[in-house]
Amino acid sequence: MPTDYDKLSPGERQVTLSECRQHIREVPVSRAIRSVIVHHTWRPAASDYRGLSTVRAVRRYHMKTRGWSDNGYHIMVGPSGDIFLCRPLSRPGAHCRGQNQHSIGLSYIANFDSEDPTDYPGTAIGQQVVAALLQRFWLTPEDVHFHREYANKTCPGKNLHLDEYRYQVELLMSEHTDDIKVVLLPGSQVIACRPRLEDGTTRVDLRPLAAALDCEVYDHLADQGKVYLRRRARTMEDLQNLAT
Ligand SMILES: [Zn+2]
Known part of the structure; x- marks a missing residue:
């Protein structure tokens, strides 16, 4: 055989x-x-x-x-x-x-x-x-x-x-360490968005990054290859919080 x-x-x-x-x-x-x-x-x-x-x-x-x-x-x-x-x-x-x-x-x-x-x-x-x-x-x-x-x-x-x-x-x-931090300026807020270097490009999770930038992921149209972010609408409560 x-x-x-x-x-x-x-x-x-x-x-x-x-x-x-x-x-x-x-x-x-x-x-x-x-x-x-x-x-x-x-x-x-x-x-x-x-x-x-x-x-x-x-x-x-x-x-x-x-x-x-x-x-x-x-x-x-x-x-x-x-x-x-x-x-x-x-x-x-x-x-x-x-x-x-x-x-x-x-x-x-x-x-x-x-x-x-x-x-x-x-x-x-x-x-x-x-x-x-x-x-x-x-x-x-x-x-x-x-x-x-x-x-x-x-x-x-x-x-x-x-x-x-x-x-x-x-x-x-x-x-290639995973020890990268994304820090939002001004200030020193560290965004927990799992930053990592892959093939020379820094990649992050989009949702937590968007949230920290006061945006939300509005739509993800995979067929168009597009992700839409939009600024979060401010509610009266948000505005009051900002004022205090
Ligand atoms: Zn050999």
Whole structure:
């Protein structure tokens, strides 16, 4: 009986960065995670990348040739920034001998021995994913490691530098804290509207923000892609309260 390898990977799928962040925040993981280990595939190189089929080819190689139960990596990132969830985070990976039990393995689809990481948007997207992993598991940039620290290899490539990589991840982590406050001036009223930074944009819940600005959400016409706010009508009672 031939084995249908494509049915054997329950977690494999492509996600957006915000879906990936949500997955990382919410997925149950009971093993202790102490590090994130970064790799490159070396072969396929970035120039060989063909989307999900490339990820599947890596997984089939890991399963058929190496005899592993799934893709060795937990997450793969394509050169254009495509993100693929591979082996479930709840299970130890097969990506770094002696370090799999308490780590997560992320691999760039690239050959950073010869290809330049700064040529590919995927490099920074991978750092965003690493930052989200560190935040989920209460780790610091010092807990990011390169495969070559543990093996006689160049992985994740001679053109990636660990100190610089950690520094970039640290910048992303500080940008991505949930510790933002929206303050209404004059004064110092903090509006409880769940501000958070996503992909460089500050997002808030509209209703509490509108209420603090003395507006209400009047109508939400999803088909027109419009939300209408209107200033709240002042009642006699409001005016009396203002006067006192
Ligand atoms: Zn590696």
